[in-house]
Amino acid sequence: MRNSVDLMETFWKEVWQTPGNVDAVDKFVAEDFVVTTGGRDIVGREAFKRWIREFQAQIRDLKFDIVHTFQSADGKLVSARFRISGLNNGLMGFPADQRLIEFTGNAIWHVGPQGRFVRNWVERSAFELFRDLQGISQVNDVFAVARQ
Numbered sequence: 434m435r436n437s438v439d440l441m442e443t444f445w446k447e448v449w450q451t452p453g454n455v456d457a458v459d460k461f462v463a464e465d466f467v468v469t470t471g472g473r474d475i476v477g478r479e480a481f482k483r484w485i486r487e488f489q490a491q492i493r494d495l496k497f498d499i500v501h502t503f504q505s506a507d508g509k510l511v512s513a514r515f516r517i518s519g520l521n522n523g524l525m526g527f528p529a530d531q532r533l534i535e536f537t538g539n540a541i542w543h544v545g546p547q548g549r550f551v552r553n554w555v556e557r558s559a560f561e562l563f564r565d566l567q568g569i570s571q572v573n574d575v576f577a578v579a580r581q
Contacts (some may be wrong), residue, residue, distance in 0.1 A: 437511035437544050444550070445515070448485065449497040455482050455489075463545055468553040479540040492519035493531065500537070512541045517557075525559075527566040536562045 440461070447457040458478060468475045468484070475484050489495055500514040518535040521527060538557035545551035 435506045437542070438502045439544075440544065440550075441511045441540075441542055442499060443511075445497060445499060445559040449489075449495075452489075455485050458482050458485070461537060462550045463547070464488070466549075466551060466553070468555060468556075470555040471559065491522050491524040492517065492534065493522040509544055510519060510541060511544065512539065514539055521566065525563055525566055531568075533563065540550070 438520045444457075444461040445456055448461070451457070458481060461531050462478050462481065465476070466478050466481055467483055470484075475481055491561045496518045498518075500516055502511065502513040504511040516535065516537050518533070520531045521529060521534050521567060522531070524527040524534065536558045538555060540556075542550050543552035
């Protein structure tokens, strides 16, 4: 099995760090791929690509940084912390006010026997981001992740 960290980092570079290249997903995920995000399952490669397009459209000038990565000894599971920043273009249904936003997240990927991702679980600092978009957070608030 090839290095799962390399597989994940290449996926992120080609899909998330290369605007408009969502179809590159085809090289990395199984047809019946499932991602769980925000407590809901997105089933199938095409549904995953639609979700990515919708997500990316909500953050103008999206920047995706990989913070830490590691994999299990057998390479079947790979995990990473990431940071996303950009300008609010309607994220979470809020007005597209173009405020700077930044949030972090964690992703765990399951690599199948064919060397493609078959499952992914994603958690983001959505609560803190939601507070910022509501205008509740202050600059010195420990929950603040978006800046005006």
